[in-house]
Amino acid sequence: xxxxxxxxxxxxxxxxxxxxxxxxxxxxxxxxxxxxxxxxxxxxxxxxxxxxxxxxxxxxxxxxxxxxxxxxxxxxxxxxxxxxxxxxxxxxxxxxxxxxxxxxxxxxxxxxxxxxxxxxxxxxxxxxxxxxxxxxxxxxxxxxxxxxxxxxxxxxxxxxxxxxxxxxxxxxxxxxxxxxxxxxx
Numbered sequence: 001x002x003x004x005x006x007x008x009x010x011x012x013x014x015x016x017x018x019x020x021x022x023x024x025x026x027x028x029x030x031x032x033x034x035x036x037x038x039x040x041x042x043x044x045x046x047x048x049x050x051x052x053x054x055x056x057x058x059x060x061x062x063x064x065x066x067x068x069x070x071x072x073x074x075x076x077x078x079x080x081x082x083x084x085x086x087x088x089x090x091x092x093x094x095x096x097x098x099x100x101x102x103x104x105x106x107x108x109x110x111x112x113x114x115x116x117x118x119x120x121x122x123x124x125x126x127x128x129x130x131x132x133x134x135x136x137x138x139x140x141x142x143x144x145x146x147x148x149x150x151x152x153x154x155x156x157x158x159x160x161x162x163x164x165x166x167x168x169x170x171x172x173x174x175x176x177x178x179x180x181x182x183x184x185x
Contacts, residue, residue, distance in 0.1 A: 014057075024144070066175035067166055071112060073178045076104025080179075112165050118158030125154045 006014065022029040072078040081101045086094050109115060118137050121127055129138060131148040137158065140150055169175070 063175055064164075064166060066178070067169070068108070068112070070175065070178045071108045071166075072105050075108045076101045076106075078105055112167075113161050114163035114165075115159050116162050118160050119154055121154055121157070123154055123157055126151065127154050 018028075018032065022032060069079065073080070078101055081097060084097075089097075119127070129140065129148055129150045129152075133148060137160065140152065141155070142152065144150070
C-alpha cells in the first residue's frame with residue numbers, strides 16, 4: 001500500500017524537525033547525508049539506520065482525547081480551572097480549588113486508565129541505557145554524545161498507559177461538547 005506524498009505544509013514540518021535533529025543526533029545527520037547523495041532508485045537505508053527506524057507520522061484521531069478531556073471536566077472541572085484567571089484569588093483559594101480539581105481528575109485516571117511508571121527504579125538512581133533502548137520510552141537529556149551504553153541519573157520515572165477503559169459512546173454523542181451549558185429555569 002502506498003501513501004500519498006506529503007503536502008508542502010507537511011514537508012515544511014518534516015524539514016524543520018529534521019533540521020533540529022541533525023544538530024542533536026550525529027547518526028541521523030550521517031544518514032541524511034548518505035540519503036542526499038544516494039540515487040533515488042537505490043534501496044532504502046539499512047534497518048540499523050536512524051532514518052529506517054523513524055515511523056511515518058499519522059494524524060491522531062481526537063476522539064479519545066476529547067472523551068478523556070470531557071471526563072476530566074465532568075469529574076474535576078479541569079477546563080473551568082484552566083480557563084480561570086487565578087490572579088484575582090488568594091493562594092488559599094487557588095489551593096482549595098486545586099484540591100477539588102486534583103481529586104476529580106485523579107478519580108478519572110484511576111477509573112479509566114491503568115498508568116504505571118516507565119522505569120521501576122527510584123528517581124535519583126544511577127541507570128545504564130544499553131544499545132537499542134526504547135527512545136520512545138526513555139529520553140536521554142544533558143550531554144548526549146556518542147553511542148550507547150549511556151549511564152546517568154534517573155530524573156523522572158516516566159508514565160505509560162497499560163490499559164484504557166474509556167466508556168463507549170452512542171454515535172449521536174458530540175465529543176466536542178466537553179460540558180453542556182447549564183441553564184437554570
